[in-house]
Every structure is written in structure tokens, then in C-alpha cells.
Amino acid sequence: AQSVAQPEDQVNVAEGNPLTVKCTYSVSGNPYLFWYVQYPNRGLQFLLKYITGDNLVKGSYGFEAEFNKSQTSFHLKKPSALVSDSALYFCAVGYGNNRLAFGKGNQVVVIP
Amino acid sequence: ETGVTQSPTHLIKTRGQQVTLRCSSQSGHNTVSWYQQALGQGPQFIFQYYREEENGRGNFPPRFSGLQFPNYSSELNVNALELDDSALYLCASSLVGGAGSPLHFGNGTRLTVT
Numbered sequence: 001a002q003s004v005a006q007p008e009d010q011v012n013v014a015e016g017n018p019l020t021v022k023c024t025y026s027v028s029g030n031p032y033l034f035w036y037v038q039y040p041n042r043g044l045q046f047l048l049k050y051i052t053g054d055n056l057v058k059g060s061y062g063f064e065a066e067f068n069k070s071q072t073s074f075h076l077k078k079p080s081a082l083v084s085d086s087a088l089y090f091c092a093v094g095y096g097n098n099r100l101a102f103g104k105g106n107q108v109v110v111i112p
Numbered sequence: 113e114t115g116v117t118q119s120p121t122h123l124i125k126t127r128g129q130q131v132t133l134r135c136s137s138q139s140g141h142n143t144v145s146w147y148q149q150a151l152g153q154g155p156q157f158i159f160q161y162y163r164e165e166e167n168g169r170g171n172f173p174p175r176f177s178g179l180q181f182p183n184y185s186s187e188l189n190v191n192a193l194e195l196d197d198s199a200l201y202l203c204a205s206s207l208v209g210g211a212g213s214p215l216h217f218g219n220g221t222r223l224t225v226t
Contacts, residue, residue: 004154032212043116043202043217044155051212090154096168098143098206098213102154 002027002093006103014111019081021106023074023091032094033074035065037087038105044090050074061085081110116218118203124224130191133221135203137184142207143167144186145215146178149200161186190223198225 003026013019025031032051036044048059055067065076074091086109092100117136125131137144143162147155157170161180175191184205190197200222204215 034214036217041219041222043118043219044204044215046214046216049212049214092154094212097160097162098145098215099157099160099168100147100155100215101157104152104154 002095002101004091004093004101004103006091006106008106010107010109012109012111013081015083016080019076019078019085019108019110021076021089021091021108023076023103024072025074025091025093026072027093027095031067031072031074033065033067034092034094034100035059035063035074035076036090036092036102038090039087047076047089049094081108083110083112086110116203116205116216118201118218118221120221121219122222122224124226125193127193127195127225129193130189131193131223133188133190133201133203133223135186135188135205135218137186137203137205138216140207141205141216142184143205144180144184145204145206146186146188147202147204147217148172149202149220150196151199155202158188193225195225198223 005024034049035047050067092102145160146158149155159169160167164180177189179187200220202220204217
């Protein structure tokens with residue numbers, strides 16, 4: 001069975017500092033990995049995905065993620081955080097036909 | 113290009129009642145999936161519809177059912193509501209494909225069961 005772990009409940013970072021949100025996964029077969037962001041009272045917005053190819057994936061709003069097969073990780077990163085990046089971030093693994101298994105989410109708080 | 117739209121945005125029901133939630137898929141998408149997001153949790157897969165038929169189901173009881181219409185819009189029906197059904201219900205559309213296709217989510221319907 002596929003699963004995702006997001007070990008931290010909340011990540012606090014000062015504006016302008018690098019932001020990292022951690023994710024580890026467990027799948028059988030090739031991993032299809034995603035990051036989504038959720039703002040209050042809104043649905044999930046797609047940020048980026050890893051299917052195959054380069055281990056560093058670039059996505060929307062300046063976010064990127066690094067796939068590490070040996071550590072089964074897919075950490076989300078942003079070089080310089082903005083206050084507007086404060087939101088709930090979900091890591092997910094794709095399986096079957098367009099289905100996603102999500103982690104519990106990480107609340108990111110960017111402090112001005 | 114219109115995105116995924118869901119209605120209503122909020123709903124309050126009483127335990128034992130039935131509820132219907134609606135979703136219009138993003139233009140050009142032929143697959144719709146429903147997810148339940150309980151407070152403080154990640155979304156959980158309920159089921160998926162393709163060509164008006166259920167195309168996979170998560171760990172949810174039969175009182176959760178759905179429909180997909182020829183225009184690819186969809187409904188989620190929940191019978192005999194329980195307090196634990198209180199959650200944000202998310203609809204997502206996509207083109208049929210493998211596990212690497214991203215889902216496009218609506219803003220959800222917040223269901224409160226009292």
C-alpha cells in the first residue's frame with residue numbers, strides 16, 4: 001500500500017529565509033509524487049509533481065522539490081519565503097488511475 | 113477555461129438525514145473524484161467516476177454513493193448521516209490517465225452534521 005508521512009505539524013520561518021517542508025513516502029513500484037497547497041476555506045492547488053527524470057522539480061510560485069530515492073523523500077523547498085506562502089501544504093503519492101494518497105499536511109507560517 | 117466548481121459551499125444537516133453535493137468538472141476533463149477532508153487531516157479518497165460509472169472506491173461504506181452525468185458533472189450522495197461525516201468534501205477532475213496526472217480541485221463543500 002502507498003503512504004506519505006509529513007513529520008512536522010507546523011513549520012515556522014522568517015520572511016526571506018529558506019523554506020523546507022518535509023515528506024517521505026512508501027510505495028511499491030515507481031513513485032508519482034505531488035505537492036499541493038491549501039489556503040483557508042479553499043480547495044487544493046497543484047504546485048508540482050515528480051514522475052521521472054531530474055530529481056529537482058520546479059513548480060509554481062517559486063517552489064521546487066527534491067526527489068531522493070535512497071531516502072524515499074520528496075521535500076518541498078523555496079529559497080526565500082513570503083508571508084503569502086503561509087498555508088497548509090500536502091504531499092501526496094499517486095496510484096492507480098488518477099488517485100492520490102495524501103499526508104496529514106504541514107501548516108507553514110511565514111513570520112514578517 | 114473554467115475550473116472545478118462545487119455547490120453548495122456550506123451545509124448543515126442533522127444526523128440521519130441525507131445530503132447531495134454537486135460538482136462541475138473543469139472543461140475537457142472526463143474523470144471526477146471525490147475526497148473527504150476531516151478537520152486537521154489530509155483528504156481521503158472516496159471514489160472516482162469515469163464514463164458515468166464508478167471507477168474505484170476507497171474505504172467508505174455504501175451509504176456514500178455518486179453519479180456522473182454525460183457532461184461530466186457529478187454528485188456525491190450520503191445517506192443516514194453520522195456526526196463523523198462532518199468534513200470538507202472536495203471534488204477533483206482530471207483527464208483519465210495513469211497515476212502521474214495531477215488532479216484539479218474545487219473549493220469544496222463544508223458539511224456539518226449535528
